[in-house]
Amino acid sequence: MAHGRxxxxxxxxxxxxxVDVRTASGFRRIDVAxxxxxxxxxxxxxxxxxxxxxxxxxxxxxxxxxxxxxxxxGPRGAGRFEVEVDMAKQIIELVVNxxxxxxxVEPHWTLLETVREELGLTGSxxxxxxxxxxxxxxxxxxxxxxxxxxLAPEADGRDIVTIEGLARNGDLxxxxxxxxxxxxxxxxxCTPGMIMAAKALLDVNRSPTLDDVREGLAGNLCRCTGYAxxxxxxxxxxxxxxxxxx
Ligand code: FES
Ligand code: FES
Numbered sequence: 001m002a003h004g005r006x007x008x009x010x011x012x013x014x015x016x017x018x019v020d021v022r023t024a025s026g027f028r029r030i031d032v033a034x035x036x037x038x039x040x041x042x043x044x045x046x047x048x049x050x051x052x053x054x055x056x057x058x059x060x061x062x063x064x065x066x067x068x069x070x071x072x073x074g075p076r077g078a079g080r081f082e083v084e085v086d087m088a089k090q091i092i093e094l095v096v097n098x099x100x101x102x103x104x105v106e107p108h109w110t111l112l113e114t115v116r117e118e119l120g121l122t123g124s125x126x127x128x129x130x131x132x133x134x135x136x137x138x139x140x141x142x143x144x145x146x147x148x149x150x151l152a153p154e155a156d157g158r159d160i161v162t163i164e165g166l167a168r169n170g171d172l173x174x175x176x177x178x179x180x181x182x183x184x185x186x187x188x189x190c191t192p193g194m195i196m197a198a199k200a201l202l203d204v205n206r207s208p209t210l211d212d213v214r215e216g217l218a219g220n221l222c223r224c225t226g227y228a229x230x231x232x233x234x235x236x237x238x239x240x241x242x243x244x245x246x
Pocket of ligand 2 (some may be wrong): 186
């Protein structure tokens, strides 16, 4: 499945239909799923005997943290077409910041929401949920990823580093310290993702140029700093690493 694209698996289930909806992020889930279901219903109307031509859509959906009353929209249209979201859980194993976890996840949960809400590691943020802002950045098997676009089952067995995993014995990682020292933090919402992107860059390039830093952080958006202080922080961190940091 392409990351970030909603995925819909449809099959008959008794006298109803069971639909497994997987989308990129929690807050978009209801709308995206409902749109896909509307499309599906249009197709079903073409198949004789499946639904009545004027059958409407009764919507269920949404994230697991929403109360049931918020998860239902409808009925819409003249009739009623009942849809259920398959919430079967599976056990996955995650190694996060060196700690091994077994987590029961639903197939559509993202890595971001699983780490934040199941493991309680809330340093990684959800800014957009669509892979655009980088606030959710983590390092998975050595690669920088946007965890809002990775499904939790895709992370099964993988080694994950989050912002919480950078400090050692109470000492901030040089990148974290540099962000503080240079004033690269204002509201701080983008900062965990920025720092993870900077770490991923410095892991492979200990002597980045300003252009290297710009490119390395190109997937991370900041609405406060204007970026200059952030780039300055990463360059300062690189110098710190040369002086014998982590
Ligand atoms: S929350 Fe993942 S890229 Fe914005
Ligand atoms: S410091 Fe506020 S978004 Fe970057």
